[in-house]
Amino acid sequence: DAGVIQSPRHEVTEMGQEVTLRCKPISGHNSLFWYRQTMMRGLELLIYFNNNVPIDDSGMPEDRFSAKMPNASFSTLKIQPSEPRDSAVYFCASSLRGQFDYEQYFGPGTRLTVT
Amino acid sequence: AQSVTQPDIHITVSEGASLELRCNYSYGATPYLFWYVQSPGQGLQLLLKYFSGDTLVQGIKGFEAEFKRSQSSFNLRKPSVHWSDAAEYFCAVGARGTGGYQKVTFGIGTKLQVIP
Numbered sequence: 342d343a344g345v346i347q348s349p350r351h352e353v354t355e356m357g358q359e360v361t362l363r364c365k366p367i368s369g370h371n372s373l374f375w376y377r378q379t380m381m382r383g384l385e386l387l388i389y390f391n392n393n394v395p396i397d398d399s400g401m402p403e404d405r406f407s408a409k410m411p412n413a414s415f416s417t418l419k420i421q422p423s424e425p426r427d428s429a430v431y432f433c434a435s436s437l438r439g440q441f442d443y444e445q446y447f448g449p450g451t452r453l454t455v456t
Numbered sequence: 457a458q459s460v461t462q463p464d465i466h467i468t469v470s471e472g473a474s475l476e477l478r479c480n481y482s483y484g485a486t487p488y489l490f491w492y493v494q495s496p497g498q499g500l501q502l503l504l505k506y507f508s509g510d511t512l513v514q515g516i517k518g519f520e521a522e523f524k525r526s527q528s529s530f531n532l533r534k535p536s537v538h539w540s541d542a543a544e545y546f547c548a549v550g551a552r553g554t555g556g557y558q559k560v561t562f563g564i565g566t567k568l569q570v571i572p
Contacts, residue, residue: 345499372557384500384546384562396557432499438557445560447492447499 345448347433353454359421362451365414366435374445375408375418376432384432390416391438423455458483458551460563468569469537477532477566479547488550488558489530491521494565495543503545506530517541542570 346365354360366373375387389397393410401408405424410416420427430452434445459482469475481487488507492500504515511523521532530547544565550558 383564386559386561389557389559391557397559434499444502444505445500447501449497449499 347448357422362418364416364433370435372436372438374434378430458549462563466567475534475537479530481549490548492546
């Protein structure tokens with residue numbers, strides 16, 4: 342298996358621009374997580390999907406952030422408009438809901454820089 | 457709500473020396489505990505996990521961790537460190553979140569430096 346795939350790996354954009362991060366989970370996994378990692382706050386859960394349905398979005402910082410999962414093999418995290426404080430590494434992780442739904446497999450991350 | 461404390465932000469050890477990374481958790485029930493490793497520019501990889509049973513857990517790459525309920529700890533150990541172990545290590549605790557899934561809360565991480 343190719344593992345969790347994220348694109349792009351690096352993104353540099355100007356404040357006010359729209360940013361879309363993409364994730365392809367491991368085939369067969371039915372849970373998907375988006376995390377944000379910063380030096381100050383560590384690794385934070387933004388949103389969790391199960392069977393393509395958002396279950397817990399309490400970690401989404403504000404309305405500028407939105408996430409979708411149109412099918413089992415694709416998810417996006419969108420920031421519109423972006424701000425410098427959104428600069429971070431964004432990780433996508435997937436797992437198989439059930440006994441081991443906490444065994445999460447992480448993608449390589451997208452490093453976002455907003456200038 | 458659950459929480460995880462990793463008291464050491466940065467640790468330096470000599471290659472071949474033993475290693476212990478500390479982790480303390482806070483959770484009202486029996487926790488699900490994890491250690492992940494993150495190499496530079498990479499995502500997190502699961503090293504080992506504890507759900508129940510034997511409190512000494514073996515993981516990949518020669519790592520082990522011991523769950524001590526009385527101390528609310530889940531320290532990670534390795535008897536002999538290799539230069540390739542230089543990375544950042546995250547302790548995490550799982551608990552039921554909204555919708556009944558396992559919500560995993562991560563510690564701030566410990567950066568391990570290995571010197572010759």
